[in-house]
Amino acid sequence: xxxxxxxxxxxxxxxxxxxxxxxxxxxxxxxxxxxxxxxxxxxxxxxxxxxxxxxxxxxxxxxxxxxxxxxxxxxxxxxxxxxxxxxxxxxxxxxxxxxxxxxxxxxxxxxxxxxxxxxxxxxxxxxxxxxxxxxxxxxxxxxxxxxxxxxxxxxxxxxxxxxxxxxxxxxxxxxxxxxxxxxxxxxxxxxxxxxxxxxxxxxxxxxxxxxxxxxxxxxxxxxxxxxxxxxxxxxxxxxxxxxxxxxxxxxxxxxxxxxxxxxxxxxxxxxxxxxxxxxxxxxxxxxxx
Amino acid sequence: xxxxxxxxxxxxxxxxxxxxxxxxxxxxxxxxxxxxxxxxxxxxxxxxxxxxxxxxxxxxxxxxxxxxxxxxxxxxxxxxxxxxxxxxxxxxxxxxxxxxxxxxxxxxxxxxxxxxxxxxxxxxxxxxxxxxxxxxxxxxxxxxxxxxxxxxxxxxxxxxxxxxxxxxxxxxxxxxxxxxxxxxxxxxxxxxxxxxxxxxxxxxxxxxxxxxxxxxxxxxxxxxxxxxxxxxxxxxxxxxxxxxxxxxxxxxxxxxxxxxxxxxxxxxxxxxxxxxxxxxxxxxxxxxxxxxxxxxxxxxxxxxxxxxxxxxxxxxxxxxxxxxxxxxxxxxxxxxxxxxxx
Numbered sequence: 333x334x335x336x337x338x339x340x341x342x343x344x345x346x347x348x349x350x351x352x353x354x355x356x357x358x359x360x361x362x363x364x365x366x367x368x369x370x371x372x373x374x375x376x377x378x379x380x381x382x383x384x385x386x387x388x389x390x391x392x393x394x395x396x397x398x399x400x401x402x403x404x405x406x407x408x409x410x411x412x413x414x415x416x417x418x419x420x421x422x423x424x425x426x427x428x429x430x431x432x433x434x435x436x437x438x439x440x441x442x443x444x445x446x447x448x449x450x451x452x453x454x455x456x457x458x459x460x461x462x463x464x465x466x467x468x469x470x471x472x473x474x475x476x477x478x479x480x481x482x483x484x485x486x487x488x489x490x491x492x493x494x495x496x497x498x499x500x501x502x503x504x505x506x507x508x509x510x511x512x513x514x515x516x517x518x519x520x521x522x523x524x525x526x527x528x529x530x531x532x533x534x535x536x537x538x539x540x541x542x543x544x545x546x547x548x549x550x551x552x553x554x555x556x557x558x559x560x561x562x563x564x565x566x567x568x569x570x571x572x573x574x575x576x577x578x579x580x581x582x583x584x585x586x587x588x589x590x591x592x593x594x595x596x597x598x599x600x601x602x603x604x605x606x607x608x609x610x611x612x613x614x615x616x617x618x619x620x621x
Numbered sequence: 622x623x624x625x626x627x628x629x630x631x632x633x634x635x636x637x638x639x640x641x642x643x644x645x646x647x648x649x650x651x652x653x654x655x656x657x658x659x660x661x662x663x664x665x666x667x668x669x670x671x672x673x674x675x676x677x678x679x680x681x682x683x684x685x686x687x688x689x690x691x692x693x694x695x696x697x698x699x700x701x702x703x704x705x706x707x708x709x710x711x712x713x714x715x716x717x718x719x720x721x722x723x724x725x726x727x728x729x730x731x732x733x734x735x736x737x738x739x740x741x742x743x744x745x746x747x748x749x750x751x752x753x754x755x756x757x758x759x760x761x762x763x764x765x766x767x768x769x770x771x772x773x774x775x776x777x778x779x780x781x782x783x784x785x786x787x788x789x790x791x792x793x794x795x796x797x798x799x800x801x802x803x804x805x806x807x808x809x810x811x812x813x814x815x816x817x818x819x820x821x822x823x824x825x826x827x828x829x830x831x832x833x834x835x836x837x838x839x840x841x842x843x844x845x846x847x848x849x850x851x852x853x854x855x856x857x858x859x860x861x862x863x864x865x866x867x868x869x870x871x872x873x874x875x876x877x878x879x880x881x882x883x884x885x886x887x888x889x890x891x892x893x894x895x896x897x898x899x900x901x902x903x904x905x906x907x908x909x910x911x912x913x914x915x916x917x918x919x920x921x922x923x924x925x926x927x928x929x930x931x932x933x934x935x936x937x938x939x940x941x942x943x944x945x946x947x948x949x950x951x952x953x954x955x956x957x958x959x960x961x962x963x
Contacts, residue, residue, distance in 0.1 A: 344714060367741060418928065425686050425742040426927050431882055432876050433923025440917030556752060563745045593760060600753045604734065607746055612739030 337468045339589050340582060345474035347581025348481035349543060351574050353536035353554070354396040355488070356529020358421050358573045361562055362505045363522055369431040371533060371558050372431035372437035372551030378404040378534020379546040380446060396537055403531055404534020416526070416597050417519070420531040435551045443548040453538070484532070488570055501525060545603050560603045563615055572615030636812035645891065651794055660789035662905075666897050667796035668857050673881040673893030674807060677849030681887030682811055683843045684823035685735060688744050688875050689751030692726040692731075693848040695869035697855030699758065700724070702771040702865035711777040713860050717799065720856035721849045728848020732841040748872070751912065755870035760907075770866025774859065785861070792861040799857060800894075803850060807890055810846070819843055880923055883931060 358370040365386040378400035385396040411434075419427055455473065462471040502510040504518045512518045537546065544554065557580065565576030582597060587598030606614060672694055678684040700720035703709070710716040734746045740758060758765045766772060778784040785791050810816050821829040822836050830836045859865045868874070877900070885896025903922065907915035926934060 361741070367744070415924075416930070422927075424744075426931070427678070428686065428688070428744065429879055429923050430927040432879070433920040433927065436876075436920030437924070438920075440920065442915040444914050444917070457652065460825045556748060559745055559748070563741060596756050597753065597760070600749050604746060604749050604753070607742055607749075608734055608737060609744050 334467045334469070334607050336496065338470075339585055341470060341478075341581030342474060344578060344586035345471075345477045345581070346543065346585055347480055347504060347578035348485070349536060349540050350557060350581055352481050352484060352532050352562055354533075354558040354577065355570055355573055356531075356533050357558050358562045358565065358570065359501075359505075359525050359529050360425065361502070362436025363508070363525065367424055367427045368416075369428060369553065369555055369559075370434040370438065372554050373435055373529075373552075374404045374530040375533040375537030375540070376438065376548070376550040377407055378531075378539050379537030379550070380442060380451070381451075382533070382538035382543060383451050383546065387451075390508050393453065393459070397535060400538035401531040401535040404537070405527045405531030409523060410527045417523075434474035435555070438551055438554065439548050446548070448548055450545050451541065453546075455539045455542065465513060473542055479544075480539070485570075492517070492570060494575070494576070497521075497524075502575055541549055557599075560599065562613075564603060564606050566613030566615045569615070572613060576614060585592070626843070632812065632817060632874065636808075642891075645894075649797065649894075651795060657788075657790070660793045662901065663791045664789055664796050664861050666901050667793065667800050668854050669878075669881060670894040670897035671713070671796075671800050671803060671857065672851055672854035673878055673885065673897050674804065674890060675847045675854060675888060675893075676878050676882055677887055677893045678687055678807060678811075678847040678850065679844055680910040681889070682819045682823065683840055685840065685844065686740055686743055686878075687735075687747040688747070688872070689747035690847075690851055690878055691729055691870050691872070691874040692747070692751040692754050693851035694858070694874065695751075695754055695758070696724045697721060697852030698831065698859045698865045698869040699765060699855075700852070701856035701859040703764070705774050705776060705860070706771055712781065713776060713779050715797070715894040716952060717853055717856045717860065720859075721853040724846055724852020724855065728852075729841070730845040732848075736840045738839050745842060748875075751870055751875060755867060758867055758870060762807060765867075766866075768867055770864055771859075772864065774863045774865070776860055776863060796857050796861060799853065804890065804894075806951065807850070809888065815842075816837070820839035838918050842862065861958065877919070880919065883923070883926055897944070 337473075341446070352376050356374075357368060360366050360368045360371070381403045382393075382396045382400040385391040385399060386393055415430075415594050419430055432597045459476055462469050464470070492502060500511070500516050503514070504516060504521050508518050539552070540546070544550075560580055561577045564572035564580070568580050580602075583602055584596075584599050587594065587596075589596065653660075656663065672690075675693070676690050678685065679687060697720045700723040701716055704716045704719060705711070705713075706739055730745075731750055734750075735743055738746070759767060764769075765904070776785050779791065783795075784793050798894075805960055811819070818829065818834045820837055821832070821834060822839055826836050854871060858869065881896040881900045882892055884899050885892030885894065904915060904919070907918040911918070
């Protein structure tokens with residue numbers, strides 16, 4: 333019984349992490365209909381920035397996290413303004429090719445600068461180990477992830493639902509043409525959201541170094557996970573990707589624990605079945621754009 | 622002249638063999654005799670060309686974007702490897718066809734998943750299937766040899782007459798023959814009414830359905846055929862290199878394949894062949910400059926190609942050959958730029 337709860341806990345932590353990593357991608361897809369396979373590269377960038385700051389410059393872990401966010405967001409906005417924005421009107425094939433190219437470049441570049449082995453971030457002692465809560469083993473690091481990602485999710489939801497920017501963003505996602513007709517500066521909204529999504533990915537990358545492992549192949553290895561979150565969750569709201577991430581996280585952890593031999597089999601099968609059943613995602617709108 | 626015979630006239634004129642095409646194949650054949658020390662890489666190019674042609678059939682003619690075409694390549698490769706290893710079918714040509722059929726069955730079964738949904742769903746499902754198969758091959762390592770791959774494959778002589786030699790000469794001409802035969806078949810298919818209906822679907826599925834083309838059935842048919850081609854390419858890989866390992870399913874293989882087609886252009890069959898030659902040469906150059914980081918430059922090539930625009934690039938590259946042809950033959954371009962594949 334307790335092992336089930338521990339697994340559930342780990343799965344939730346994993347799922348929340350995936351959500352923070354992937355929710356930027358959901359916006360890119362939903363708002364601009366842009367297939368960004370290079371999303372993992374921004375996460376990797378954040379992870380490496382955090383690693384360098386903590387390990388080589390002795391920054392405290394919690395001070396390095398915001399910098400991971402900021403650096404990824406900066407890279408994101410520079411690339412968006414210089415490269416990505418030329419491709420919004422292009423075919424999906426072009427977008428896929430372009431972002432695969434970027435991913436390859438980022439993999440080779442990080443390999444060149446930092447070497448190809450997995451890197452670890454030195455964690456403060458307070459985050460290591462686990463404690464028992466009513467007999468359920470709770471990892472401190474995972475608890476921290478759940479707290480941070482949970483707060484972020486609530487924050488995102490509040491921004492989307494309550495603020496002026498949130499309503500502009502929702503309007504732009506719903507119908508970009510009508511939104512720009514109403515005087516909303518859609519490209520600007522998008523640039524900002526893109527940068528923010530990249531920043532979140534960077535933060536997620538920094539947090540995930542301990543759990544998912546951080547090496548130059550990160551963008552390729554986890555590309556499929558981000559895409560699963562987005563396609564299964566749909567891109568019309570953030571609740572969809574959030575639930576999809578939780579489902580994926582719990583499914584993956586449980587699959588690896590209970591049927592270790594089937595390995596990644598469980599989630600791929602899950603994804604294919606869901607996509608056959610609901611081609612637009614579990615929580616997506618039925619009407620195709 | 623009424624409309625239907627007009628269409629027939631143009632379709633037939635399109636389908637006629639040009640001198641340029643004959644010259645192309647003669648040059649390819651001549652390469653086999655001119656560079657006797659380069660058989661291995663030329664065989665590699667032949668395989669890649671066949672594989673790219675397979676993707677061209679679905680991408681260039683039917684507009685299906687696939688990120689997991691390596692799935693069929695891998696199935697073909699393992700099928701051919703297992704057939705040879707256990708001595709089930711010793712004759713390579715027969716084994717090739719059987720391996721192709723195995724991939725074809727998978728292609729048919731998965732085509733129902735692929736025709737559902739939009740581009741993104743297709744990307745995901747194709748990618749998912751390739752990853753699933755890779756996981757399967759790793760899981761059933763007692764059959765596939767796991768990460769070590771299938772080892773100790775010994776190929777029997779082709780038709781029982783021509784043995785594979787260590788310089789790869791037989792392998793090269795074997796691959797070339799297979800490529801040529803399958804090219805002829807593909808050429809026939811894409812110029813048939815069936816092929817024309819595929820183009821109609823690609824341009825506008827809704828309109829195609831409105832004029833009475835059974836869209837889903839056509840897509841299933843071409844996807845299955847493309848899987849057959851990819852399976853044959855995979856089987857050739859195993860037969861000419863005598864190994865089959867897990868990397869036949871790798872994502873890089875599907876991604877590289879996209880690059881091959883992007884370099885060569887889609888929708889006129891030669892794109893895969895020309896792209897394969899250029900891609901391998903690029904890869905050779907990059908890996909001699911930076912052995913470990915050639916992927917960076919491949920990525921850069923992709924990014925630049927997309928930013929410059931594929932259309933513009935192909936016009937630029939084909940400008941000179943077309944000018945020459947125009948001057949000599951005094952007629953319009955023989956080497957055509959594929960129509961928009963947006």
